Amino acid sequence: MKNNNENYKLRLAIQKSGRLHDDSMRLLKECGIDISNGVNKLKADATNFPIEVFFLRDDDIPQYVEDGVADIGFVGENVVFEKNKKVEIEEKLGFGKCRLSMAVQRNEVYENAYFLQNKKIATSYPVIVSNFLKTKGIEAEIHEISGSVEIAPGIGLADAICDLVSSGSTLFMNGLKEVEVIFESQAVLIKNNLLNEVQQQLLQRLIFRIQSVKKAKNNKYILLNAPNNKLDEIIGLLPGMKSPTVLPLATEGWSSVHSVLNENDFWNIIEQLKAAGAEGILVVPIEKMII
Template sequence: MLRIAVQSKGRLYEDTMQLLSEADIKVTASKRTLLVSAQNFPLEVLYLRDDDIPQSVATGVADIGVVGENEYQERGAEADIISRLGFSRCRLSLAIPKDIDYQGLEWFNGKTIATSYPVILNRFLDEHHIHADVHVITGSVEISPGIGLADAIFDIVSSGSTLVSNNLREVEVVMQSEALLIGHPDMSQEKRDILNQMLFRFEAVKQAEDKKYVRMNAPKAKLDEIINVLPGLKSPTIIPLADEEWCSVHTVLDQKRFWEIIGQLKDLGAQGILVTPIEKMIL
């Protein structure tokens, strides 16, 4: 049985549970139960505070864990990064009152900065030879300048709306963060085998992100031109139709260029274009 530590609530919890669900690993969430076994996979989920996850994995309380890169870097726990999961993206930034004329990092010399991430902040300040007073605070860091507790803050930023509502503006991005899958360095081979099965499922889900399966009827006279505009995985599937002058073309398109390519296909005479979302893709 493999044990994974997951944040007990919040955005990272929701994104992690969605990934497990998409990988067909069925876990019944319960706010009152800290340890829950999956119904159809040798996995048990341990619900923890996000800042406790790196240490729980490093000490072997959990075999693996999903944690924000910000917490992983801040805690400095001896756990291996297994995979970058690509969700729960945010950044750690310095922010100051919006009416201040900011000219550069030198502004922070002699200032007080409130943060929940003193390790990352002090490392950044040392690298840039900035001498500031770091005030460690938990909870609502963003209110610190407004109540006179600090001159600036260093905190997580996603949309930036929280900064705006507290009359702050982001002036320096210190690091980008996303969800990481981390692991205990000394897992048994049995547990690594289970982990590899899970990673295989995760990769199939990830490969299908923003992909569409497209089927269309195409005139054979334009087939070479149609194939040239299709960025398929290898080459499109071509199926003959009853009408010898037409064929059916099947391919996979990325969402980013979807409408651009669909427009080109229509201009080349493609008809009856059917678009289907892809749930999983195994390469």
């Protein structure tokens, strides 16, 4: 049960070690939240935001959030769906991206998911795999393994595996090939349904900061010089947040144009700007982006 002080702060659960831990701590720092957890401490308070951080095993985070031991959590989306706890996904965090994929031995001929009919599948994600098989109308035997899933086909334990994949190098080293992506995952912010009004307001403040950091990472600030007779064409290529900023240069007939470009469109638009007559293009990273 929460004491009075706990009613006026958020308790955040994050992974206690590993890549998601590092990325979670980095995100909090980019959000201006200062946390020093020392060595081997299981919880720590922020010095400049009403939040307390618990450092837990990632598989345990959805349970802690559902039970109200933690108010919110940063955890992989794959863990949320596998554990199937009563929590809500409030925000996708943009890091920890991976995919849960089926893999078979490299000499197998795999045309579609029906290859798995009546086969044995080794995985650490039986719930997600079971749901996938049901949607495909496939019956298969699932062997739940907590680790070293990749060796299962080689020792005759399974015909296929389903595991998290990033580069695919581990599969290759174990004589396997990726054949079917069944779930795309990234780190998400989850919450329980027990937040009071003050905590809900704190959560919205935190999400606002997270969204500002994410927008900054997905965009670049650019400055360029443009001949005035090409301004309309160049401005037409720049979506920006509303409209580009245009300032006259000391050199007659030229202007400086400032704008923001999305990372996904960046190179295509830069090439078009060059072709339209833009010169001296500078690209600057954005630390925060408030819209």
